[in-house]
Structure formats: structure tokens, C-alpha cells
Amino acid sequence: MPKQFRHVNPSAGESRPGRRSHLSLLTGSTLYSSHWLDLFISLPVLFVIVVAFLPAIEGIVLSFDHHGPSLANYRAVLGDRLFWRALGNNLLIPAASLALELAAGLCFALTLAGQRGKWTAAAEIAAVIPFALPEIVLLSAARYIFMPHGYLDGLLLAAGLPALPWLIPGRVLCWVTVTIVDAWHVTPVVMLILIGGLHTIPREVYEAARMDGAGPLATFRYITLPMLAPAIVAAVVLRGVDALRIFSTTLVLTGAEGVPVLSTYAFQLWSDEQEPRLAMAASVLLALLISTIALLGFIWLRRRQLLEVTP
Amino acid sequence: MKQAKAAMRLSAGAIKTFLLAGAAIPVYLIIKQALTPELESLAWPPIWLPHRLTLAHLRAVFAVRELRSAVLLSLFVALVTATLATILGLIMAYAMARRSRMRSAGMGALTAARLMPMIAVALPLVLVLNRIGLYDSSTGLGLALIHTAIAIPTTALVIFGVFANIAREQEEAAWMDGASLPRILLTIDLPQAKGSVAAAFVLSFILSWDEFGYALLVQVTHRTLPPLLYYYTVFGDVGPASALALVMMVPAVIAIVALRPLLGSALMSGGRR
Numbered sequence: 001m002p003k004q005f006r007h008v009n010p011s012a013g014e015s016r017p018g019r020r021s022h023l024s025l026l027t028g029s030t031l032y033s034s035h036w037l038d039l040f041i042s043l044p045v046l047f048v049i050v051v052a053f054l055p056a057i058e059g060i061v062l063s064f065d066h067h068g069p070s071l072a073n074y075r076a077v078l079g080d081r082l083f084w085r086a087l088g089n090n091l092l093i094p095a096a097s098l099a100l101e102l103a104a105g106l107c108f109a110l111t112l113a114g115q116r117g118k119w120t121a122a123a124e125i126a127a128v129i130p131f132a133l134p135e136i137v138l139l140s141a142a143r144y145i146f147m148p149h150g151y152l153d154g155l156l157l158a159a160g161l162p163a164l165p166w167l168i169p170g171r172v173l174c175w176v177t178v179t180i181v182d183a184w185h186v187t188p189v190v191m192l193i194l195i196g197g198l199h200t201i202p203r204e205v206y207e208a209a210r211m212d213g214a215g216p217l218a219t220f221r222y223i224t225l226p227m228l229a230p231a232i233v234a235a236v237v238l239r240g241v242d243a244l245r246i247f248s249t250t251l252v253l254t255g256a257e258g259v260p261v262l263s264t265y266a267f268q269l270w271s272d273e274q275e276p277r278l279a280m281a282a283s284v285l286l287a288l289l290i291s292t293i294a295l296l297g298f299i300w301l302r303r304r305q306l307l308e309v310t311p
Numbered sequence: 312m313k314q315a316k317a318a319m320r321l322s323a324g325a326i327k328t329f330l331l332a333g334a335a336i337p338v339y340l341i342i343k344q345a346l347t348p349e350l351e352s353l354a355w356p357p358i359w360l361p362h363r364l365t366l367a368h369l370r371a372v373f374a375v376r377e378l379r380s381a382v383l384l385s386l387f388v389a390l391v392t393a394t395l396a397t398i399l400g401l402i403m404a405y406a407m408a409r410r411s412r413m414r415s416a417g418m419g420a421l422t423a424a425r426l427m428p429m430i431a432v433a434l435p436l437v438l439v440l441n442r443i444g445l446y447d448s449s450t451g452l453g454l455a456l457i458h459t460a461i462a463i464p465t466t467a468l469v470i471f472g473v474f475a476n477i478a479r480e481q482e483e484a485a486w487m488d489g490a491s492l493p494r495i496l497l498t499i500d501l502p503q504a505k506g507s508v509a510a511a512f513v514l515s516f517i518l519s520w521d522e523f524g525y526a527l528l529v530q531v532t533h534r535t536l537p538p539l540l541y542y543y544t545v546f547g548d549v550g551p552a553s554a555l556a557l558v559m560m561v562p563a564v565i566a567i568v569a570l571r572p573l574l575g576s577a578l579m580s581g582g583r584r
Binding site: 031032034036037038039040041043044045047048051052053054055056058059062107108111112119120122123125126127128129130132133134135136137138139140141142143144145149150151153154157158184188216241244245247248251252255262263266267270271276279280283284286287290291294 | 315319322323324326327330331333334335336337338340341344352355356357359399400402403405406407409410413416417420424425426427428429430431432434435436438439456457459460461463467482483486491492493495517520521523524528537540541544545549552553556559560563566567
């Protein structure tokens with residue numbers, strides 16, 4: 001069987017049976033110049049292009065179509081007050097969520113980084129759990145916790161306090177709840193990235209600072225923060241784009257109309273209003289928003305020369 | 312100085328408690344609601360410790376057709392996704408590790424793919440899938456295709472690290488002996504990368520198992536678990552919803568235990584939405 005296999009081996013085109021002569025190296029036909037590598041890279045890339053990019057381009061084309069090429073869809077979307085509310089939320093919630101994640105993640109990382117022991121290990125594993133659990137499971141639990149007469153109201157009642165309108169749309173508190181839940185399951189990830197960054201700062205630097213009489217605040221400002229910058233940038237880059245794509249958090253907690261963001265707005269146009277072309281116009285605007293912010297961030301990081309750490 | 316240290320230890324303790332509670336409370340509430348009668352879950356003031364236990368909700372997950380078929384469909388889609396994404400990620404990682412120009416091109420393409428919002432891809436994708444008969448299919452193949460596309464960056468990055476570190480001398484020797492490149496990949500590189508290939512498989516399985524947005528838009532009647540849990544949470548009943556959530560947590564827990572050493576690097580390589 002193996003013998004036969006050798007004779008009909010279709011891949012034997014450039015690998016004739018037996019040893020290759022050293023000449024093949026001289027003629028430039030080396031192992032890594034083989035066409036197999038071209039195939040290896042192009043198959044997955046083509047797959048992604050066909051499944052994700054081509055439909056996206058079709059979506060862009062359709063968003064300009066209204067009985068022929070026109071801007072009518074965009075005019076309709078831009079004239080909708082709900083769109084502007086969704087756009088506002090889509091900027092405010094990610095910004096607040098990212099700030100909360102960074103602040104909390106940094107606090108957690110600074111206190112936990114120097115520690116070792118059973119409870120630290122347990123806390124680190126616990127930190128991963130909200131991230132590893134399906135997002136929708138966490139959101140389902142969050143809904144039961146924050147809903148009227150939910151577990152949180154129960155806690156308030158036990159403490160003798162009145163219930164609060166955690167998820168009543170239109171209130172600032174509802175907006176805060178959405179932000180906290182959005183930050184909840186990724187703060188631990190930010191923390192782990194920052195702990196990783198803290199571990200790369202050599203101990204000698206801190207000792208030198210102490211010898212020079214630097215207090216804890218000065219040490220943080222002039223040593224920890226600048227040396228942690230690459231990790232902070234990595235966390236912001238990783239999380240920032242994700243935060244702008246916010247969808248399920250508001251959909252599960254408040255519904256598409258409670259705290260609209262651009263993704264839920266487009267989803268609502270698509271599934272409730274049956275306006276596919278308007279929905280595509282709205283989602284193209286979201287894609288445009290994300291690319292613009294990513295591009296501006298990229299340019300800013302380049303200028304500050306902070307980019308060498310990001311992939 | 313002593314005071315500062317004590318304060319530090321105290322706040323560290325508070326943060327650990329906070330992290331543990333943040334993870335434990337939602338998990339506990341889901342398990343409690345899944346195992347108690349609905350009257351207890353909806354009681355006011357809320358009941359924190361179960362009075363009566365029942366397996367009815369969990370049994371329903373496997374007895375009611377809508378729920379059982381969602382479990383099976385989710386499993387199938389996740390398995391197809393993990394298989395495809397691991398194979399495609401494997402060959403892509405190899406090409407990226409062996410030719411530096413492909414590394415930058417590959418990374419560029421993957422970064423661009425990560426920028427696209429789900430909704431901007433999902434809506435037109437529905438039209439495309441509808442055309443080729445894979446929209447809302449009972450096999451979930453259309454959903455598996457898009458899940459594979461979003462999982463490839465993760466699998467490629469996870470496997471890439473190992474391939475980049477495998478010495479090339481061994482490959483060169485095999486090449487001189489007349490082995491073809493796929494053969495070299497299978498017999499020399501794959502055995503050394505077993506661990507991270509398995510990790511890539513598990514990660515892409517979980518990615519598909521957890522994915523909500525595309526599943527909500529592509530599988531509108533043949534639902535997978537995440538959209539079904541969404542509808543049960545928003546419109547349906549606490550008991551079955553929590554039982555579904557409990558079932559959905561199982562693979563995640565297995566993955567955490569199996570992949571603990573790898574979690575750090577995996578977390579760095581991808582977001583979720």
C-alpha cells in the first residue's frame with residue numbers, strides 16, 4: 001500500500017521520489033518558496049473575503065439603492081431622531097465603559113500584581129470566569145439582577161432602602177446600569193493585561209526610585225504609568241473597537257428602543273420595521289464610525305510613538 | 312509604612328472578594344433559578360437560598376423539542392466551526408510563520424476583519440445565504456461559515472506562536488529527503504504543535520457556542536442556544552431560561568479547566584463581539 005501510494009502521489013510534482021539534489025537549493029527552488037505556502041495563506045484569506053467581506057460590500061451597494069442609485073436611504077436615516085439618539089449612546093456608552101474598565105482594571109492590577117497566594121490565584125481564575133462564560137448567559141443573569149423586583153432591589157429592600165429604576169429607559173440610571181454591565185465582563189481581561197504589563201517592569205527601577213526618595217504618588221506618576229503605557233495601549237486598542245460594536249448588552253437589558261445604539265437601531269429597522277435598505281445604511285454608518293475612530297487612534301498612537309506594541 | 316501595608320492588604324482583600332463575588336453571584340443565581348420552581352425565582356422579596364429543588368427545568372431542556380434541537384444545533388455548528396477554523400487557521404499560521412511577507416499581509420487582513428461591526432456583515436450575509444439556500448437552514452451550515460470566518464484570526468494567532476518557534480533544520484532535512492510541504496507540516500510540525508492546535512479547536516468551539524449576534528439574524532426559526540436564551544430571558548420563563556443558561560455554561564467551564572495555562576495568551580488574541 002505505501003509503495004503504491006508513492007507512485008500515484010499527486011503532490012509528487014515537485015517532489016520526485018528519492019532525495020532532492022543540493023542543486024535544488026542553488027536553483028532557488030527551496031522549501032519555503034513552494035507554491036504550497038501561497039495556497040496555505042490564500043485559502044483562509046479567500047474564505048474570510050468570500051464569507052464576510054463580499055457580503056459587506058453588497059450591503060454597502062444596497063444601502064445606496066432606492067429604486068436606482070440614490071442617497072434616499074441615508075437621508076431617511078439621518079433624518080430620524082432615533083438615529084441621533086443611537087449615535088449619541090454609541091459614543092457615550094463605549095467611552096464611559098472603556099474609562100470604567102481602565103480605572104477599575106488599573107486599581108485591581110496595582111493591588112493584585114505584587115501578591116501571591118491561594119486567594120490571589122482564586123481571584124485570578126474568578127476574574128476569567130465572567131469573560132469565559134457566554135456573554136448572553138451573563139446578560140440574562142444581569143437582567144434578573146437589575147429588573148424591577150429583581151435581586152438588587154431585594155438587597156436594597158433588605159437594607160431598608162427604596163427600589164431604584166435600574167432599567168427604566170430615559171433615566172440616567174438606566175444608562176449607568178448598561179455601562180456597568182458592559183464593563184463588568186471585560187474589566188477582568190483589562191486587569192489581566194495590565195498585570196502582565198506590571199510584571200515586565202524591573203524591580204530595580206522601583207528600588208532606585210525609593211533610594212532617590214520618591215513617594216508612592218511620584219513613583220506611580222513617573223515610573224509605573226509610563227512603563228505601563230504599552231499595556232494600557234494594548235488594552236485600549238483591544239477593547240475600544242469591541243466597545244463600539246455594543247449590541248447585545250442594550251438589546252437584552254433594555255430592548256432595542258430602551259437605550260438604542262447603532263447596532264440595535266439597524267437591527268430594529270431590519271427585523272421590526274422591515275426596512276432592509278435603511279438598516280444597511282445605518283450599519284454602514286456604524287462601520288464608518290468605527291473605522292474613523294480606529295484610524296484617528298492609529299494616527300495618534302503613531303505620533304506619540306506608542307504603537308510598536310500593538311499587533 | 313506599616314499602616315500603608317495594612318491598608319494595601321485590606322484593599323487587596325476587598326478586590327479579591329469583589330472579583331470572586333462578580334463571578335460567583337451570576338453563576339449562583341443561574342444555577343439556583345434553574346433548579347427551583349418558578350414561583351421561587353419570581354418571589355418578592357427575592358429568595359436567596361432555594362427552599363425546594365426541582366429537576367423539571369433541566370429535564371425540559373432535553374425533553375421539549377424546541378430546546379433539545381437548539382442544543383443539538385449549537386453543538387453541530389460549533390463542531391463544524393471548530394474543525395474548519397482549526398484547519399484553515401493551521402495552514403495560515405504555517406504560511407505566516409515561514410514567510411515574513413505573508414505575516415504582515417495576514418495580520419493586516421485579520422485586523423481589518425476585526426474592525427467590521429457584526430450588523431454590517433450579518434444583514435447582507437442573510438441575503439447571500441438566502442440566495443444559496445443556507446439562510447435559517449436546519450443544519451446551521453450558513454451560521455457555521457460565518458463563525459469560521461470570525462474564528463480564523465484566533466486560531467491562526469494561537470497556532471502561529473508555536474510554528475514560529477519550530478526549528479527549520481528538521482524541515483529542511485525532510486525536504487532534502489523528498490518530502491512534500493504538506494507531508495512535512497503533518498509529520499514534523501503538527502506533532503509539536505498538538506497542544507496549541509487543541510487549544511485553537513476548543514477556543515473556536517467556544518466562540519461559536521457563545522456567539523449571539525449572527526445566530527440571532529441567521530437562524531430565525533432553527534435557533535441555536537444564544538438567541539433562544541435571549542428570547543426566553545426577554546419574553547419567556549425564568550425556569551427554562553436559566554436551565555438553558557446552565558447548559559450553555561458547561562462547555563465554558565470545561566474549557567477554563569482544560570485551558571487554564573493557555574488562558575493568558577488566548578485572552579490577548581481576541582475580543583468577543
